[in-house]
Structures are given as structure tokens and as C-alpha cells.
Amino acid sequence: MTAMPDQDVEMGRAPAPMPNKIRTQHVSVYYGDKCAIKDVSLDIESNRVTAFIGPSGCGKSTFLRCINRMNDTIDICRVDGSIVLDGTDIYDSKIDVVQLRARVGMVFQKPNPFPKSIYDNVAYGPRIHGLVSGRGETDDVVEASLNRAGLWDEVKDRLQDPGTSLSGGQQQRLCIARAIAVQPEVILMDEPCSALDPIATARIEELIDELRANYTIIIVTHSMQQAARVSQRTAFFHLGDLIEFGDTEQVFTNPIEQKTQDYITGRFG
Amino acid sequence: MTDLLAGRALTDAAARRQLNRRHRAERRFKYYGLAAIFAALGVLAVLLVTIVGAGYSAFQQTHIQLDIELREDLIDPDGTRKEADIRQANYAVLVRDALIKIFPDASGRRDRRALARLVSSGADIQLLNMVLADATLIGSTQTIWFKASADFDSLSKGQIPRDVPEDARKVSDKQIAWFDHLAALGLVEKKFNTGFFTTADSREPEQAGILGAVVGSLLTLIVTLVLSFPIGVMAAVYLEEFAPKNRLTDFIEININNLAAVPSIVFGLLGLAVFLNFFGLPRSAPLVGGMVLALMTLPTIIIASRAALRAVPPSIREAALGMGASPVQTVTHHVLPLAMPGILTGTIIGMAQALGETAPLLMIGMVAFIVDVPGSFTDAATVLPVQVFLWADAPERGFVERTSAAIMVLLAFLIVMNILAVVLRRRFERRW
The missing domain is CATH 1.10.3720.10 (MetI-like)
Incomplete structure (x- = not known):
């Protein structure tokens, strides 16, 4: 096969290796007795976009949610192995989950702005973490975050409108602005474009590419084209196993594993 | 399609009958729902009409106007104007005297007592409070509206029938005659019952409040x-x-x-x-x-x-x-x-x-x-x-x-x- 999933896809440029931001080693995740992730070890490079792809139910979202310990909220979920962020194990008992989540922000599949004003949505994180004091500082952070999320020009005259009054794509960019307002180091995105139309999707993808300069981004996506467009590194999951992990260009043009080849050519999944 | 359905089509008589049945069932369901709502509303209306019909008259109270001579020799014979002395006076006598003045024919003890029953037994308290509030009233004659007693309140509201035998009702023929005479003099009036909202419970219905x-x-x-x-x-x-x-x-x-x-x-x-x-x-x-x-x-x-x-x-x-x-x-x-x-x-x-x-x-x-x-x-x-x-x-x-x-x-x-x-x-x- 000509391992090109789509002729229009602009391939991620062959990247120079960057220092590792996150190291995961022998991570297994269980929901009760069911094993959702089996012994996954992979390293996430700093200032790169890493894509997790794979068929539905393969555990890629579960694995993503381990990185900021969102799985803690599920009673029956258990995580084995180690995930190290900048040299500290995030599952160490001394780690404060609240601080971890400020460092590792998250954007969800369905845009979920708080039912508050646009301004309060963005200001919420900095406020609860004590990163701003006074109206002036908050204003600056809100403007800077919305600017970085490419939303400022569209909402600057209606900051007091409810965040839920925006369109789907704008809401998702608002959620990104909200996530970056606390200056995280890593941003996790769980299928951020699955509820959006193609134009809004293109806008978010551009944004992800711009954000790469300042943040380490991990994105879960169902769309192989999207993974190919925005990411530099790609991990392919299948039934809880990490099948293949490498540079995006290599994974899409010259996969090592047969399963990866089958999946990206659309033979299953 | 035709093979699958053995030659039947949606335009067949059987299919149409089925469709009509379905439409009828849906109409029927709608009527059941409407009937349920009207039944509920009807019961509610009956409830409200019964309660309001029985209760609206409680918001009115029959009053009787009397000229009370606040005699100093009865209220404060020593002229001390002290609260303790004023409290001890027998105000019921003042009310009875005012009634006797209108009906001089009521001479016997029994008649007088029957006459006094026209006015609420709370009339003396009303007078006492008036005098306590303004001691200068002592010695003067005041025109005052008193509550009629509950029986005569009921009588004036038509709740006590006049055509039953005398011994089967709580008010005597004589009392009715007195009451009617007062009414003819323009001394009986129905007023809004403010007392119902400003007092607590009482044994006397006319003084009982909520x-x-x-x-x-x-x-x-x-x-x-x-x-x-x-x-x-x-x-x-x-x-x-x-x-x-x-x-x-x-x-x-x-x-x-x-x-x-x-x-x-x-x-x-x-x-x-x-x-x-x-x-x-x-x-x-x-x-x-x-x-x-x-x-x-x-x-x-x-x-x-x-x-x-x-x-x-x-x-x-x-x-x-x-x-x-x-x-x-x-x-x-x-x-x-x-x-x-x-x-x-x-x-x-x-x-x-x-x-x-x-x-x-x-x-x-x-x-x-x-x-x-x-x-x-x-x-x-x-x-x-x-x-x-x-x-x-x-x-x-x-x-x-x-x-x-x-x-x-x-x-x-x-x-x-x-x-x-x-x-x-x-x-x-x-x-x-």
C-alpha cells in the first residue's frame, strides 16, 4: 500500500528530538477486574504534539486521563506503574493532585464551559490557584489567554456574556483559553474536535500548532488525518496495548507493525 | 417488498383498517388525558367553592353601636386615675345599662341577662382598654361599636333560621325582637372582621382569631x-x-x-x-x-x-x-x-x-x-x-x-x- 492515508495531509515535519517531559513506565490501568491499559511505556517529548490514535475502546482516553490523574475520580479505577513528570512521580502520595492538574491542563471532548460569563470562565483557574490578585491582573490574564486561544477579537466586546452562548468551536477555544490561563506545562486534549464542524476543527488545529511553542500537548483523536496534520509523534493503541509509537511521519508512511498498517489504511477500526 | 409481505400493500383494506384503529386509539388516549385533567380541576373547584362558600362570611363581623356613659362613680369612684383602680371596675354593667336605656321594658333579672347576651362578652375588655388608653374619657359619653355575640352574628348572617321553634334555637323570640329593633334603629352593621387576623384563639367565636x-x-x-x-x-x-x-x-x-x-x-x-x-x-x-x-x-x-x-x-x-x-x-x-x-x-x-x-x-x-x-x-x-x-x-x-x-x-x-x-x-x- 502507499502508506498515505490522504493525499492532502500535510505531514508533520521530521522533528529533531526534544527532551522528555513525561516518562511513563509499565503503566497498567484496571476498571475493577477489567484491564483497560496493559503495561504501556512511552516518553512524551517537550514542546511537541503527541497524538494517541486507535479504535474506540482501545484505552487511549483512559491513558490520557492518567496523566493528570482524572481517573482518580472513578472509584473502581486503579493505576499501576509510574508516570514521571519532570522527574517526579505523579502517583507519589506526596503529590498534590490540585497542583498537578494546574500543571497538566485538560480540554475535553465536548466543550464544557462553566455556565458563567466568558470572563469568569477564563479567570476561574487563576483565581482558585491564587495566581492573580486584583482586577487589573485578572483582566490581563484573561486578555492574554483569550488572545493565545485566538478568541479575543471575537469576544472582547461581550466578555460578560455567558460562555455557553458561544458557538461550539468558540466554546472549545474558550475551554483551551481557560486551560492555558493557569500557565500549565502540559495540555491534554481528549478528542477536542469530535463535536465540531470542519471549519471550527481547522481553526483548533491551527491553534494547537501555535500552542506547541509554549506547551507540551497530547491529543487523543479518532481522525487519522488530524493526527497526521497536527502531531509530530504518534502512538497507536489497540485493545489496551501500545502497538506502535514513533514519529508521525514514520507511523503513517512506514509503520512497523502490521496492525498499525491495517488500521491507518482503514482495514479495521 | 411484495414478496416479503405476500402481496399485501399499505393501501389494502386491512392495512387501512389497522391505520384507522391506530388513529382512533390515539384520539381516545388524548380524550382520556383531557378527562383526567378536567376531573382534577372539577374536584379542585368543588373544594374551593365549598371552602370559600362556607368561610367567606367569617371575614365579616356584626357590630352593635351603643352610647356608653363612662360613669366616674362606677369606674373610678375615688378619682385616683390609677391603673389598678381602673382595672377593677365592672364595665359589663356599663354595657348592660346602655342596652337597658334602649329597651326599658327589659326589667327582670332574666330579661336583663338575655339582653346583655346580644353583645359580645368581650365588650368589657374593649371598654377597659379604651379607658386605660385615655383616662380623660371617664365621665363622658362615647358612641362605640361593639361586636355582636356569636349567636346574633350568626342570626344577622342568616345562619340561624327564624322559623324553627323557639326552644330549638339558641336565641329567644324576645332577643330576636330586640335585635331587629336595634337593626331598625340603624345600630347594627356588618364590618370587616379585623379581629380575626389580630387575635388568637378564644372560647367565644366572635373573639377567636387566627x-x-x-x-x-x-x-x-x-x-x-x-x-x-x-x-x-x-x-x-x-x-x-x-x-x-x-x-x-x-x-x-x-x-x-x-x-x-x-x-x-x-x-x-x-x-x-x-x-x-x-x-x-x-x-x-x-x-x-x-x-x-x-x-x-x-x-x-x-x-x-x-x-x-x-x-x-x-x-x-x-x-x-x-x-x-x-x-x-x-x-x-x-x-x-x-x-x-x-x-x-x-x-x-x-x-x-x-x-x-x-x-x-x-x-x-x-x-x-x-x-x-x-x-x-x-x-x-x-x-x-x-x-x-x-x-x-x-x-x-x-x-x-x-x-x-x-x-x-x-x-x-x-x-x-x-x-x-x-x-x-x-x-x-x-x-x-
Whole structure:
């Protein structure tokens, strides 16, 4: 096969290796007795976009949610192995989950702005973490975050409108602005474009590419084209196993594993 | 298609019959629904018409005008103008004298007493209070409207038939003649019954009012709200947001649901055994009534609050937790405000239930006859539904209309609470 999933896809440029931001080693995740992730070890490079792809139910979202310990909220979920962020194990008992989540922000599949004003949505994180004091500082952070999320020009005259009054794509960019307002180091995105139309999707993808300069981004996506467009590194999951992990260009043009080849050519999944 | 259906088509007679049957069934279903609604509205209308029809006359009270000579030799023979002396005077004599002046023919002791019965037995208190307020009135002659006694109030409202034999009614022919004479002189008038809203219970229907029960109900509900709202909401928040799902929490949940179905009189027995007999709290007090009703209201509030919390989309919780909000911040900043309309609705439904509750309060002695408006949470008091119960039980004709009037006041309270619920819900409602 000509391992090109789509002729229009602009391939991620062959990247120079960057220092590792996150190291995961022998991570297994269980929901009760069911094993959702089996012994996954992979390293996430700093200032790169890493894509997790794979068929539905393969555990890629579960694995993503381990990185900021969102799985803690599920009673029956258990995580084995180690995930190290900048040299500290995030599952160490001394780690404060609240601080971890400020460092590792998250954007969800369905845009979920708080039912508050646009301004309060963005200001919420900095406020609860004590990163701003006074109206002036908050204003600056809100403007800077919305600017970085490419939303400022569209909402600057209606900051007091409810965040839920925006369109789907704008809401998702608002959620990104909200996530970056606390200056995280890593941003996790769980299928951020699955509820959006193609134009809004293109806008978010551009944004992800711009954000790469300042943040380490991990994105879960169902769309192989999207993974190919925005990411530099790609991990392919299948039934809880990490099948293949490498540079995006290599994974899409010259996969090592047969399963990866089958999946990206659309033979299953 | 035709092969599959053995040559049948949607245009066949059988298919059409089936379609018609379906249409008829749907029309019939609609009519059932309409019939149910009209039946409910009809019953409600009958209820309201009965209550208002029986009770509206209680808002009017027959008054009799008399010229009272406030004789100094009877009120304050020593001229001291001291309160103690003024209080000791016999004002009933002044009222009787004023009546005798109009009807000089009433000479015998028995006649005079029968004559005095035209005016409410509370007339002397009314005079006393007047003189206490303004001592300069002593010695003058005042034109004063007195309440007619309950029997003559009923007579003037047409509730006592005049055509039954004299010994079968509470007022004699002679008294009727006197009353009619007063009416002919223009000395009888029906006025708005302000006393009904400003006094507490009394043995005399014309002096009995609803204020004591209204204040008692308010005090009781305040205690109920202060106890059950915070406890109920905290319990619901903990069970819904923080508690692990295990056998213990399942057991607690089952018990809360069971508690909601416990007959209210059982809570009254518990209040009697625990609050009165064990802790020795005062009998008949709004404090204890409120505590008992709080126990009864708690399950309602917990169940409604849990439902409201569950209705908050999980995505909001994820968003807050993903931002690094702690679980408590997630609940207090986002989940609880969003659930508040539902919680308030449930609370007000619970409070409305508590407002209408009689049985548990009987057990803790709130059924006592109390003539004072309660001034604190530990004073003896009664509440609106118990007042309705007491008056419905009273033999005097005048309490019949007052029973219905008290029900109207109770219904007015409920309507106000429900409007409050709607207003609060609108205010707090947020869309996402």
C-alpha cells in the first residue's frame, strides 16, 4: 500500500528530538477486574504534539486521563506503574493532585464551559490557584489567554456574556483559553474536535500548532488525518496495548507493525 | 417488498383498517388525558367553592353601636386615675345599662341577662382598654361599636333560621325582637372582621382569631427550615459527591427512602419520647414542633437535593476538576449553585408538607387551647392545621365559618410558598 492515508495531509515535519517531559513506565490501568491499559511505556517529548490514535475502546482516553490523574475520580479505577513528570512521580502520595492538574491542563471532548460569563470562565483557574490578585491582573490574564486561544477579537466586546452562548468551536477555544490561563506545562486534549464542524476543527488545529511553542500537548483523536496534520509523534493503541509509537511521519508512511498498517489504511477500526 | 409481505400493500383494506384503529386509539388516549385533567380541576373547584362558600362570611363581623356613659362613680369612684383602680371596675354593667336605656321594658333579672347576651362578652375588655388608653374619657359619653355575640352574628348572617321553634334555637323570640329593633334603629352593621387576623384563639367565636396559629406556624417552620435545610443539603452533597459507593452508603440510601414513607404520627411519637420525655423540652412549643417536622422533612430534602445534584452534567465536574479545583471547590463553586433551583424546590415542597402537618404535632401537645399569641420558640403555641382541627371540633355555630376561613388562610400560605419557589427557581436558574 502507499502508506498515505490522504493525499492532502500535510505531514508533520521530521522533528529533531526534544527532551522528555513525561516518562511513563509499565503503566497498567484496571476498571475493577477489567484491564483497560496493559503495561504501556512511552516518553512524551517537550514542546511537541503527541497524538494517541486507535479504535474506540482501545484505552487511549483512559491513558490520557492518567496523566493528570482524572481517573482518580472513578472509584473502581486503579493505576499501576509510574508516570514521571519532570522527574517526579505523579502517583507519589506526596503529590498534590490540585497542583498537578494546574500543571497538566485538560480540554475535553465536548466543550464544557462553566455556565458563567466568558470572563469568569477564563479567570476561574487563576483565581482558585491564587495566581492573580486584583482586577487589573485578572483582566490581563484573561486578555492574554483569550488572545493565545485566538478568541479575543471575537469576544472582547461581550466578555460578560455567558460562555455557553458561544458557538461550539468558540466554546472549545474558550475551554483551551481557560486551560492555558493557569500557565500549565502540559495540555491534554481528549478528542477536542469530535463535536465540531470542519471549519471550527481547522481553526483548533491551527491553534494547537501555535500552542506547541509554549506547551507540551497530547491529543487523543479518532481522525487519522488530524493526527497526521497536527502531531509530530504518534502512538497507536489497540485493545489496551501500545502497538506502535514513533514519529508521525514514520507511523503513517512506514509503520512497523502490521496492525498499525491495517488500521491507518482503514482495514479495521 | 411484495414478496416479503405476500402481496399485501399499505393501501389494502386491512392495512387501512389497522391505520384507522391506530388513529382512533390515539384520539381516545388524548380524550382520556383531557378527562383526567378536567376531573382534577372539577374536584379542585368543588373544594374551593365549598371552602370559600362556607368561610367567606367569617371575614365579616356584626357590630352593635351603643352610647356608653363612662360613669366616674362606677369606674373610678375615688378619682385616683390609677391603673389598678381602673382595672377593677365592672364595665359589663356599663354595657348592660346602655342596652337597658334602649329597651326599658327589659326589667327582670332574666330579661336583663338575655339582653346583655346580644353583645359580645368581650365588650368589657374593649371598654377597659379604651379607658386605660385615655383616662380623660371617664365621665363622658362615647358612641362605640361593639361586636355582636356569636349567636346574633350568626342570626344577622342568616345562619340561624327564624322559623324553627323557639326552644330549638339558641336565641329567644324576645332577643330576636330586640335585635331587629336595634337593626331598625340603624345600630347594627356588618364590618370587616379585623379581629380575626389580630387575635388568637378564644372560647367565644366572635373573639377567636387566627393570629396565634399563624405566628405559631411561622415559628415552627423557621425551626424546621433552620434544622432541615443545612442538614439535608450537607447529607445529600456528601452522599452524592463524596461518599464511596459501598454497602454502607447503599444501606443509608435505602433507609432515607424508607424514612420518607414513614407515617408522620410516628415522628410525633418519637418527638414525645425523645424531645419531651428524655430531653425535657417544653410541651406545645414551636421549638419541639419544628424539630419533629424537621425530622419529617429531612428525607424529602435529601432525596430532592440528590436528584438535583445528579442532574448537574458530569462535564461540569470534569471541567472544574481538570482546572485543578479541589473536590470541595468543585461542589461549592459549580455543582451546588447549578443544583440550587432543584434543591430549593424540594425544600419548599418539604416545608409546604410540614406546614400542613397535624398528626405529629398532636403528639407533642400543640393541640392545646392557647389564647396568647406566642412570643418565642418556647412559648406554648398552636399551628394553622391544628387550629383548623380544633375549630372543626368546636360545637359553636360561629366556628363553622371560622374553620373554613382558617383553611383559606392556610391555602393562602401554601400559595405564597409555591410562588416563592417559582421565583427562587427563576432567579437561580442557569442554562448550560
